[in-house]
Amino acid sequence: MDAQTTTELEAATFRRLREHLMQARPDVQNIDLMIIAGFCRNCLADWYREAAECRGIRMDKDQAREAVYGEPFAQWKARHQAPATPEQVAAFEAAQHRHRQDR
Numbered sequence: 001m002d003a004q005t006t007t008e009l010e011a012a013t014f015r016r017l018r019e020h021l022m023q024a025r026p027d028v029q030n031i032d033l034m035i036i037a038g039f040c041r042n043c044l045a046d047w048y049r050e051a052a053e054c055r056g057i058r059m060d061k062d063q064a065r066e067a068v069y070g071e072p073f074a075q076w077k078a079r080h081q082a083p084a085t086p087e088q089v090a091a092f093e094a095a096q097h098r099h100r101q102d103r
Contacts, residue, residue, distance in 0.1 A: 018044065022070055026080040035091045038099040044068050 001009075021028070021041055030040035042065065049064035065073040084092070 018068060018070075022068075022076070026076075029082060029084075029088070031084045031088045031092050035088070035095040038095070041065075041068060045073075 021033075021044075030042060033040040034043075045061070045064040045068040048067055049059045049061065052059045052064070059067075062073065069076040
């Protein structure tokens with residue numbers, strides 16, 4: 001497979017993941033993604049911003065989050081993100097330790 005096709009497939013996969021997380025499963029909380037997978041929607045936005053900056057494109061955190069969330073983060077958060085429960089916080093802290101060991 002040539003490099004252009006690989007890039008196009010990777011971009012399509014990213015768009016599908018973004019659509020799934022933002023539209024199909026907004027009920028899945030970022031903290032739960034972090035506990036299970038070690039990344040969340042905000043991580044995707046950080047990676048998006050870092051990729052832009054590697055190409056000389058200046059982008060702040062809010063711009064990157066809007067690119068990933070499809071709207072300003074504050075709006076998305078108000079509609080979909082619930083406060084973390086004590087159980088989620090404890091699981092997150094335990095997962096952080098596990099994820100650091102996996103690196």
